[in-house]
Amino acid sequence: xxxxxDSAVRTYIxxxxxAFLDDLAEWLRIPSVSAQPEHAGDVARSADWLVAKLKExxxxxxxxxxxxxxxxxxxxxxxxxxxxxxxxxxxHHDVQPAARADGWxxxxxxxxLADGRLHARGAAxxxxxxxxxxxxxxxxxxxxxxxxxxxxxxxxxxxxxESGSPHFRALVEAGAxxxxxDAVIVSDTGMWSETTPTVCTGMRGLADCEIExxxxxxxxxxxxxxxxxxxxxxxxxxxxxxxxxxxERVTIPGFYDGVAPLTDAERALFAELPFDxxxxxxxxxxxxxxxxDGYSTLERIWARPTAEVNGIGGGYQGPGGKTIIxxxxxLKLSFRLVAxxxxxxxxxxxxxxxxxxxxxxIRYDLAFGASTRPCLTPLDHPALQSVARAMSxxxxxxxILFTREGGSGPAAxxxxxxxxxVLFLGxxxxxxxxxxxxxxxxxxxxxxxxxTAAHLWDDLAAALSRSV
Amino acid sequence: xxxxxDSAVRTYIxxxxxAFLDDLAEWLRIPSVSAQPEHAGDVARSADWLVAKLKExxxxxxxxxxxxxxxxxxxxxxxxxxxxxxxxxxxHHDVQPAARADGWxxxxxxxxLADGRLHARGAAxxxxxxxxxxxxxxxxxxxxxxxxxxxxxxxxxxxxxESGSPHFRALVEAGAxxxxxDAVIVSDTGMWSETTPTVCTGMRGLADCEIExxxxxxxxxxxxxxxxxxxxxxxxxxxxxxxxxxxERVTIPGFYDGVAPLTDAERALFAELPFDxxxxxxxxxxxxxxxxDGYSTLERIWARPTAEVNGIGGGYQGPGGKTIIxxxxxLKLSFRLVAxxxxxxxxxxxxxxxxxxxxxxIRYDLAFGASTRPCLTPLDHPALQSVARAMSxxxxxxxILFTREGGSGPAAxxxxxxxxxVLFLGxxxxxxxxxxxxxxxxxxxxxxxxxTAAHLWDDLAAALSRSV
Numbered sequence: 001x002x003x004x005x006d007s008a009v010r011t012y013i014x015x016x017x018x019a020f021l022d023d024l025a026e027w028l029r030i031p032s033v034s035a036q037p038e039h040a041g042d043v044a045r046s047a048d049w050l051v052a053k054l055k056e057x058x059x060x061x062x063x064x065x066x067x068x069x070x071x072x073x074x075x076x077x078x079x080x081x082x083x084x085x086x087x088x089x090x091x092h093h094d095v096q097p098a099a100r101a102d103g104w105x106x107x108x109x110x111x112x113l114a115d116g117r118l119h120a121r122g123a124a125x126x127x128x129x130x131x132x133x134x135x136x137x138x139x140x141x142x143x144x145x146x147x148x149x150x151x152x153x154x155x156x157x158x159x160x161x162e163s164g165s166p167h168f169r170a171l172v173e174a175g176a177x178x179x180x181x182d183a184v185i186v187s188d189t190g191m192w193s194e195t196t197p198t199v200c201t202g203m204r205g206l207a208d209c210e211i212e213x214x215x216x217x218x219x220x221x222x223x224x225x226x227x228x229x230x231x232x233x234x235x236x237x238x239x240x241x242x243x244x245x246x247x248e249r250v251t252i253p254g255f256y257d258g259v260a261p262l263t264d265a266e267r268a269l270f271a272e273l274p275f276d277x278x279x280x281x282x283x284x285x286x287x288x289x290x291x292x293d294g295y296s297t298l299e300r301i302w303a304r305p306t307a308e309v310n311g312i313g314g315g316y317q318g319p320g321g322k323t324i325i326x327x328x329x330x331l332k333l334s335f336r337l338v339a340x341x342x343x344x345x346x347x348x349x350x351x352x353x354x355x356x357x358x359x360x361x362i363r364y365d366l367a368f369g370a371s372t373r374p375c376l377t378p379l380d381h382p383a384l385q386s387v388a389r390a391m392s393x394x395x396x397x398x399x400i401l402f403t404r405e406g407g408s409g410p411a412a413x414x415x416x417x418x419x420x421x422v423l424f425l426g427x428x429x430x431x432x433x434x435x436x437x438x439x440x441x442x443x444x445x446x447x448x449x450x451x452t453a454a455h456l457w458d459d460l461a462a463a464l465s466r467s468v
Numbered sequence: 469x470x471x472x473x474d475s476a477v478r479t480y481i482x483x484x485x486x487a488f489l490d491d492l493a494e495w496l497r498i499p500s501v502s503a504q505p506e507h508a509g510d511v512a513r514s515a516d517w518l519v520a521k522l523k524e525x526x527x528x529x530x531x532x533x534x535x536x537x538x539x540x541x542x543x544x545x546x547x548x549x550x551x552x553x554x555x556x557x558x559x560h561h562d563v564q565p566a567a568r569a570d571g572w573x574x575x576x577x578x579x580x581l582a583d584g585r586l587h588a589r590g591a592a593x594x595x596x597x598x599x600x601x602x603x604x605x606x607x608x609x610x611x612x613x614x615x616x617x618x619x620x621x622x623x624x625x626x627x628x629x630e631s632g633s634p635h636f637r638a639l640v641e642a643g644a645x646x647x648x649x650d651a652v653i654v655s656d657t658g659m660w661s662e663t664t665p666t667v668c669t670g671m672r673g674l675a676d677c678e679i680e681x682x683x684x685x686x687x688x689x690x691x692x693x694x695x696x697x698x699x700x701x702x703x704x705x706x707x708x709x710x711x712x713x714x715x716e717r718v719t720i721p722g723f724y725d726g727v728a729p730l731t732d733a734e735r736a737l738f739a740e741l742p743f744d745x746x747x748x749x750x751x752x753x754x755x756x757x758x759x760x761d762g763y764s765t766l767e768r769i770w771a772r773p774t775a776e777v778n779g780i781g782g783g784y785q786g787p788g789g790k791t792i793i794x795x796x797x798x799l800k801l802s803f804r805l806v807a808x809x810x811x812x813x814x815x816x817x818x819x820x821x822x823x824x825x826x827x828x829x830i831r832y833d834l835a836f837g838a839s840t841r842p843c844l845t846p847l848d849h850p851a852l853q854s855v856a857r858a859m860s861x862x863x864x865x866x867x868i869l870f871t872r873e874g875g876s877g878p879a880a881x882x883x884x885x886x887x888x889x890v891l892f893l894g895x896x897x898x899x900x901x902x903x904x905x906x907x908x909x910x911x912x913x914x915x916x917x918x919x920t921a922a923h924l925w926d927d928l929a930a931a932l933s934r935s936v
Contacts, residue, residue: 288829361756
């Protein structure tokens with residue numbers, strides 16, 4: 001390979017690959033489990049470790065940003081071009097809980113490199129994908145001979161993503177001036193598969209609620225009273241059943257208001273992906289598909305809003321029977337939202353719909369959790385094309401396809417507060433086992449991530465300058 | 469009062485009242501809790517105690533009848549008239565669990581007599597109501613000068629009623645020859661209120677089932693997969709919601725087959741009862757009524773079959789939200805049945821209905837519990853009129869009204885196996901607190917029970933002889 005920028009990047013990465021993996025392993029040894037209070041010190045240690053490493057990488061600014069919960073990390077590396085656009089990279093340094101007893105073959109916090117895979121909690125979600133930006137920016141500088149990045153590069157690495165990012169929006173709002181950016185790069189998603197590199201263009205939003213329904217003051221005898229008083233478990237079930245019509249469309253009035261219809265171009269792009277329903281069902285650990293009439297499975301999970309019951313409970317759930325009318329029932333509903341939907345309006349629509357459906361004699365409490373807005377970057381956005389080009393160079397010229405993500409993330413808060421388009425750069429694959437035992441990252445893909453990051457800043461600087 | 473049979477009965481009862489209450493208290497001290505294995509010895513002791521007491525009372529035959537579970541007691545006292553009809557009294561000597569910690573003001577197994585009430589677990593349900601037959605038959609003999617009862621009197625007092633009578637049917641089938649009777653008197657129910665003595669004419673039957681619904685092999689992410697695969701909690705909820713139509717009628721095809729319509733006479737009798745909806749709701753600890761269109765509350769609980777969800781569960785039920793599609797859901801349904809319905813046919817109808825409603829991709833297991841047949845004695849049955857007459861004498865000539873019981877009991881097995889009409893003689897009142905802390909029985913009503921039993925055998929002997 002001649003000394004093109006691409007080969008220079010590869011050469012640099014190969015030279016630093018071992019140290020990069022050693023450093024990542026050191027970080028992965030810190031059990032920064034944000035959901036478990038006993039690991040609060042580890043989350044703080046993880047933030048400190050990252051600050052030190054980012055300084056070592058060359059970031060002139062690298063700071064711990066405290067929150068009311070676990071700390072985030074902020075770093076900044078100005079460009080040598082004062083006109084250069086600003087890019088903010090988002091990721092998180094906290095991880096899901098993990099224990100040998102859950103089915104791990106090795107200690108989740110003692111990284112093991114085997115068969116080209118690095119196994120550890122956080123290897124893919126999200127320390128590995130945060131960390132590829134460190135070697136990425138160094139390779140960018142090395143290959144281009146720059147002393148500072150082609151963009152003003154900022155990093156915001158939060159510490160509570162796995163706990164639902166309860167303080168993230170406040171953090172972004174408080175730090176909005178320093179976080180200001182022309183584009184946000186989220187490195188906390190994945191791509192289609194090992195052989196089909198893709199760029200994600202958006203995530204669904206989320207609204208969720210908990211409904212407690214109260215009937216009799218205590219469980220009562222279903223013989224003595226059954227058939228004559230309202231049963232809160234029946235009411236809970238009727239709410240769930242009424243959520244959808246026979247076409248599996250959500251029935252709540254106003255629910256679809258503002259939803260942009262899928263364009264033919266978008267549907268065609270989805271259809272380009274090598275979707276194998278059997279394989280998808282296996283990933284979904286499910287035994288059949290069911291969803292809104294008129295849409296494919298990918299369209300249903302990426303581009304259509306949904307209503308789902310996440311939990312329902314009421315009355316006797318032990319073995320055998322118990323002839324009671326339960327005193328109360330509980331219901332957890334969540335709604336995935338797509339571009340054009342506003343979680344605040346959805347909450348109003350849901351509240352009204354529930355109020356109209358709970359019969360006399362049943363009292364209820366309704367509480368909404370923190371909502372997440374949907375985000376979607378148009379396919380023709382120049383920055384999106386830039387990410388796809390950088391990725392294609394890392395993947396030897398392979399065509400980059402586009403996906404979306406059915407889940408929801410705090411990235412939407414960045415789009416919302418900073419007013420910047422959100423782009424997704426992730427190299428994780430479905431088999432990486434996010435949140436599952438034996439999480440891993442494919443080392444070659446991790447290095448493709450480094451390579452993409454190394455190519456991205458020049459391309460993005462040009463694309464964003466043109467688009468201004 | 470002159471020395472009429474009625475006053476002779478009263479005099480006898482007054483003379484033996486103290487000893488009767490002392491004996492009952494002794495029995496109540498035995499914590500014969502059939503549902504708790506650690507009390508198995510107490511249940512056996514309770515049976516032995518009763519056998520001894522029945523022998524002391526004068527029953528020539530009094531035996532413990534072992535079962536695969538807790539023992540029953542059988543006793544028999546032939547009439548001096550070889551042509552006399554045979555009457556079998558049913559009750560139970562086991563009790564519900566009880567502990568001070570549940571809210572009892574006194575030790576549940578240390579009877580306390582205060583303000584005309586005897587407080588103890590089992591005081592009303594059912595030891596008190598079994599026991600009034602001992603003094604009852606003695607008063608019958610004393611007042612009539614007989615040396616043996618006017619009927620061939622049999623007693624079957626089971627030891628597992630509070631555990632769902634798992635071995636009762638087998639016991640009755642095995643002992644059918646010795647249990648053969650022309651009528652069954654069940655003393656394990658109550659009457660309308662302290663001031664409205666009533667006779668119950670029937671109980672509803674019961675069929676119940678447990679449905680486990682299986683979707684994904686594990687809980688899956690509602691963002692990644694939501695909207696595209698069937699959710700077992702949604703399926704469970706849709707089953708519950710589909711059980712009833714907008715008129716709260718059960719929708720399962722064939723469910724109402726064989727149900728005899730309520731006659732005008734029956735409706736008129738129900739309407740004679742001093743029903744106060746507010747008071748009833750307070751007893752039901754409920755805050756509204758809801759039931760099948762076109763029927764009153766009493767008609768709904770006594771004379772109409774129902775479908776009720778006793779328990780539902782699936783997914784996350786803890787505090788806050790969890791964005792999953794649950795792997796499974798569980799559902800407990802029960803059906804109260806009325807005369808004309810056959811639990812076996814109901815089970816077939818329910819099975820078919822469920823099979824048609826579970827979508828592809830969801831697997832399920834369905835299991836039915838032991839069912840109970842409904843029982844109903846026609847209002848014009850001579851034995852029923854006999855019970856009402858005996859009760860009226862005990863209640864100073866007061867008019868006896870007729871009720872039914874919405875619950876279900878093993879009495880139906882007696883009707884079914886022995887082919888005898890079932891009559892209910894109970895003096896317990898709603899405030900007695902069956903299955904609740906501080907169960908009690910009103911002593912004056914208990915003695916009215918004794919008095920009714922004392923009057924019953926002569927009247928019933930005549931009524932049954934006429935009706936043969």
